Amino acid sequence: MRVKALVFVSVLACLTITAAVAQEGHPVIGTWSGEWGPTATQRNNVLIVMNYDTTTISGVLNPGYPDEAPLKVATLDSTKWTLHLEADSKDERGNPAKVVIDGKLENLGSPNRTFTGTWTRGNVKGDFKLARE
Amino acid sequence: MSRNAVFGFLGIVASMFIVIAPVSAHHVTAAKFDPGKSMTLRGLVTKIDWLNPHVHVFVDVGNGNNITSWAIELESTVDLRRSGWTRDTLKIGDAVTVQGIAARDGSNQAWGNSIVVTATNRRVFNVTPVQPPRDRAAGPTPRWPDGQPRLGPPAGQVMGYWAFPSATTLMQMGANVQADEHGLLRNLGDIDKVAPFQRWARDLYEYRQRNFLKDDPMYISCKPQAGPRIFQRPYGVQFLEERQHQRTRVMMGAGNQNWRFIYLDGRPQTGSIEGNSDTPLYWGHSAGKWEGDTLVVDIKGFNDSFWFSNGGLPHTTQLHLTERYTRTDLNTLRYEVTIDDPGAYTRTWTSSWTLTWIPNEELPIYYCQDNRP
Numbered sequence A: 001m002r003v004k005a006l007v008f009v010s011v012l013a014c015l016t017i018t019a020a021v022a023q024e025g026h027p028v029i030g031t032w033s034g035e036w037g038p039t040a041t042q043r044n045n046v047l048i049v050m051n052y053d054t055t056t057i058s059g060v061l062n063p064g065y066p067d068e069a070p071l072k073v074a075t076l077d078s079t080k081w082t083l084h085l086e087a088d089s090k091d092e093r094g095n096p097a098k099v100v101i102d103g104k105l106e107n108l109g110s111p112n113r114t115f116t117g118t119w120t121r122g123n124v125k126g127d128f129k130l131a132r133e
Numbered sequence B: 001m002s003r004n005a006v007f008g009f010l011g012i013v014a015s016m017f018i019v020i021a022p023v024s025a026h027h028v029t030a031a032k033f034d035p036g037k038s039m040t041l042r043g044l045v046t047k048i049d050w051l052n053p054h055v056h057v058f059v060d061v062g063n064g065n066n067i068t069s070w071a072i073e074l075e076s077t078v079d080l081r082r083s084g085w086t087r088d089t090l091k092i093g094d095a096v097t098v099q100g101i102a103a104r105d106g107s108n109q110a111w112g113n114s115i116v117v118t119a120t121n122r123r124v125f126n127v128t129p130v131q132p133p134r135d136r137a138a139g140p141t142p143r144w145p146d147g148q149p150r151l152g153p154p155a156g157q158v159m160g161y162w163a164f165p166s167a168t169t170l171m172q173m174g175a176n177v178q179a180d181e182h183g184l185l186r187n188l189g190d191i192d193k194v195a196p197f198q199r200w201a202r203d204l205y206e207y208r209q210r211n212f213l214k215d216d217p218m219y220i221s222c223k224p225q226a227g228p229r230i231f232q233r234p235y236g237v238q239f240l241e242e243r244q245h246q247r248t249r250v251m252m253g254a255g256n257q258n259w260r261f262i263y264l265d266g267r268p269q270t271g272s273i274e275g276n277s278d279t280p281l282y283w284g285h286s287a288g289k290w291e292g293d294t295l296v297v298d299i300k301g302f303n304d305s306f307w308f309s310n311g312g313l314p315h316t317t318q319l320h321l322t323e324r325y326t327r328t329d330l331n332t333l334r335y336e337v338t339i340d341d342p343g344a345y346t347r348t349w350t351s352s353w354t355l356t357w358i359p360n361e362e363l364p365i366y367y368c369q370d371n372r373p
Helices: A002-021 B003-020 B077-082 B188-194 B199-210 B217-221 B227-231
Strands: A030-037 A044-052 A057-061 A069-077 A082-090 A096-106 A114-121 A124-132 B033-049 B056-063 B066-073 B095-103 B109-117 B122-124 B160-163 B237-242 B247-252 B259-263 B285-291 B294-300 B320-329 B332-340 B349-359
Touching: A030 A114, A044 A069, A044 A124, A057 A082, A082 A114, A096 A124, B033 B066, B033 B109, B056 B095, B066 B095, B188 B199, B227 B320, B227 B332, B227 B349
Parallel strands: B066 B109, B259 B285
Antiparallel strands: A030 A044, A030 A124, A044 A057, A057 A069, A069 A082, A082 A096, A096 A114, A114 A124, B033 B056, B033 B095, B056 B066, B095 B109, B109 B122, B160 B237, B160 B349, B237 B247, B247 B259, B285 B294, B294 B320, B320 B332, B332 B349
């Protein structure tokens, strides 16, 4: 039964990923996953889901998790393909912590384009690398 | 399940998908080969892949123990066949001289501009550009008994399709911009003339142009060439007017010979981007009605998983098209499209071109196949 469930979930996930991979519209739209951390060994998994309407990028940081937070600021400079994000999130202890993300979109033509740069949560600064799923 | 376990699982699934994702199938020549890197190869033919989207001839170059195998890429089987060539034109073991341009990635691949058989000094597999038929009879717009223009063959004929678009790059009316048949601009300084872009769309279009359209999903993974692009591709379109069903089927001559329906029965436009029984993925939902001699088609419900133009103009799921088809005489179809996509453009804009009637022929047989990357 568990095997069947796992197969079902895997197929569902593949279908979901297939739909996401094929996106050719605004480059930030989609689900981005990866990790950030202050050192090479201190890493945290992260997820950002972003969308775009006619003028504005919106999104959620770590949806479904205790530190979930909507993006308060999301600014794309498409002349350099840099993206600035801000969110009022929480740290590991649940204390309020502002998250500021500055990075660059690369390999734009690929469905698995990347977003890398600096990630600051409260007083902790580190680097991050996300890939679009 | 912990967060890390979930991320781990997602990672595994994503890896699985990457492994099973389709490999590159087709491309704009300049995306893969560098026109500035001319080369000449002399060797023996070892294999011929007679496949679309590109035929490949494999040649062993060198002598003794120092032999290098090269893949020489050519046009499609359709283009080669139209120029009089077949898979038997070359034989395994033939000595040939190839002139071409080298692959950008440094691999042993070249685009073949010329192949000459050493024994006969005969040049083979050169492609003669196809011209519209010259001996077509002129005539008025063919009509159904009720007077409505026919988009397909005149009464009494069963075959025919539309090809030779007068423009192969989608751009707003009045734009004086030069581009090649793939939509590559001659001058990137003309970008802002092409369409009323939002900034991100303009910069993405430039990115695609600067990369020679190498990421076109039609070339990468045989994705459909939906939207107005189907009327600017080289192998034409065919209209099957199924009047008893109050719909017109638009058959596409390239890609995977997909088709879309134009519904003429007044059904509601569901416009679901996920697709459903009458809104297939990629094609949107087309609702048509005749206004005088012009078929006006409203299309909504596109996904954003394809390029809707040669040259890589971006669009979003808000894309809304209004198409106007007017058969001005027997041999001419005027196609006009108005693009309304507030997600990518600052205003609606319109483009127009004509297609030429090819009588007594079916669409060429062409499928985008999984060929060599």
